[in-house]
Amino acid sequence: MARSIAFREAIRExxxxxxxxxxxxxxxxxEVAEYNGAYKVSQGMxxxxxxxxxxxxxxxxxxxxxxxxxxxxxxxxxxxxFMTWNFAVLALDQILNTASKMLAMxxxxxxxxxxxxxxxxxxxxxxxxxxxxxxxxxxxxxxxxVVSPSNGYDAKGLLKQAIRFEEDPVMFMESEQMYGEKxxxxxxxxxxxxxxxxxxxxxRDVTIVSFNKMMKVALGAADELEKEGISAEVIDLRTIxxxxxxxxxxxxxxxxxxxxxxxxxxxxxxxxEITYRIQKEGFDYLDAPIRRITxxxxxxxxxxxxxxxxLPDVPRTVRLVKEVMxxxx
Numbered sequence: 001m002a003r004s005i006a007f008r009e010a011i012r013e014x015x016x017x018x019x020x021x022x023x024x025x026x027x028x029x030x031e032v033a034e035y036n037g038a039y040k041v042s043q044g045m046x047x048x049x050x051x052x053x054x055x056x057x058x059x060x061x062x063x064x065x066x067x068x069x070x071x072x073x074x075x076x077x078x079x080x081x082f083m084t085w086n087f088a089v090l091a092l093d094q095i096l097n098t099a100s101k102m103l104a105m106x107x108x109x110x111x112x113x114x115x116x117x118x119x120x121x122x123x124x125x126x127x128x129x130x131x132x133x134x135x136x137x138x139x140x141x142x143x144x145x146v147v148s149p150s151n152g153y154d155a156k157g158l159l160k161q162a163i164r165f166e167e168d169p170v171m172f173m174e175s176e177q178m179y180g181e182k183x184x185x186x187x188x189x190x191x192x193x194x195x196x197x198x199x200x201x202x203x204r205d206v207t208i209v210s211f212n213k214m215m216k217v218a219l220g221a222a223d224e225l226e227k228e229g230i231s232a233e234v235i236d237l238r239t240i241x242x243x244x245x246x247x248x249x250x251x252x253x254x255x256x257x258x259x260x261x262x263x264x265x266x267x268x269x270x271x272x273e274i275t276y277r278i279q280k281e282g283f284d285y286l287d288a289p290i291r292r293i294t295x296x297x298x299x300x301x302x303x304x305x306x307x308x309x310x311l312p313d314v315p316r317t318v319r320l321v322k323e324v325m326x327x328x329x
Contacts, residue, residue: 002184008041010152010185011117011174014159015042015079017189019049022077025163028055028064029081029118038083039119039179065091065116069099072114077163082118085134085173099169100143111167117159119176120148121212121263122311128299133263135173135211136270139241144169145194146240150215152183154238157192166194175213195242199251203233206321207251209274210261211237214312218261221317230325240270245277249285252278256287257324261312266294288324293317 005013019025026049027042033056036043046054057064061082068078082088088095099112121133139146145168149155155174162170200215201222210218215236222232233251237244252258258278260271271292278290296310322328 002186004182005152005185006179007152007155007174007181007183008039008179010156010183011041011159012043012045013185014156014163016045016048018160018163019045019053022164024075025077025079026053026055027079027081028057028068030057030059030083032056032081037081039176041081041179061087061090062094065094066098068114069094069112072099072112072169073102073110077113079115079117079163082116084130084176085118085120086130086132088116088118088134095138095144095169095171096141100141103143103168112169113167115159115162115166115170115172117172118174119179120173121175122295122300122307123176125302125304125307127302131300133212133265133295134171135240136264136268138171139243139270139273140268144171145242146171146173147194147238148173148212148240149238150178150210150212150236152181152185154192154198154236156185157190158194158238160189161191161194164191170194173212178213192238194239195244196238197244197247198236198238199233199247200236201232201234203231203255205231205255206257206259206324207233207235207248207255208259208261208317208321209235209237209248211240211270212263214261214263217312217314217317220314221261221321224314224318225321230321232321237270243270243273243277245274245281248274249278249282252282253285256285257321258286258290259317259320259324260290260292261317262292263295263311266292266297269294288326291320291324293320
């Protein structure tokens with residue numbers, strides 16, 4: 001039976017269910033224990049699992065990431081929380097040079113079953129150093145998987161899958177702006193396989209692809225287009241690596257048009273990879289060039305008017321769809 005719960009509660013349920021099931025699973029990060037989590041995701045978990053399995057760390061991302069990677073290579077299944085993925089760049093050496101490469105460097109002898117999670121991307125007026133979206137950066141690294149959910153239902157199922165079944169490092173990218181948003185989440189356990197996109201809305205005239213909080217823009221644009229008789233099919237990637245481009249291709253075979261909405265910077269972005277794959281495998285199905293709307297190719301400024309100008313929104317997405325429909329120039 002489903003009930004409406006906040007995104008943070010869905011994440012907490014995934015963590016607690018897996019920690020109850022498997023003593024090898026533990027959570028570590030800044031303020032996850034005594035403070036109940038910077039975003040209250042881990043609220044109550046210290047009381048249930050104790051300080052050996054819900055671990056407050058120093059403000060040293062490189063240090064506690066290294067501990068987590070070492071623990072994973074020695075048979076445990078750590079979940080490492082970053083207060084923001086912007087801070088995780090300090091730990092990139094461990095993620096890139098150790099976690100992602102160890103299976104290859106050890107000749108297949110050492111897996112690294114670790115989940116790195118926390119808020120990613122913009123969250124209002126936080127300034128340039130706290131507002132970067134990192135999916136494309138991490139998806140560029142062989143040996144790791146990248147998950148970026150848009151709602152609590154998907155987040156719980158994908159996180160449980162990552163903790164329980166994945167033997168490779170998983171980058172689990174949430175949105176700070178979504179922690180309080182509610183969605184229908186079933187009671188009890190369920191898992192969602194990584195690498196499977198989800199068609200959130202069926203349509204016939206154009207395919208809109210997005211992920212994470214930009215799904216609100218994609219779905220909002222689809223609703224506005226519906227009022228004008230344009231039927232948009234909306235696909236939520238959910239997982240960036242592995243990328244389920246086949247679901248997109250099958251949709252484009254039907255709609256013959258593709259628009260991509262994402263929060264990444266434009267150069268070497270997720271939309272760049274999708275565009276290459278679809279034009280390569282589905283060129284003959286396209287009736288218009290593939291178009292995309294991304295964040296501005298610049299650091300995100302503090303001023304709210306500049307934030308609004310830099311990020312994708314519904315009106316600009318609607319106009320882009322009309323361009324591929326050849327309704328506007």
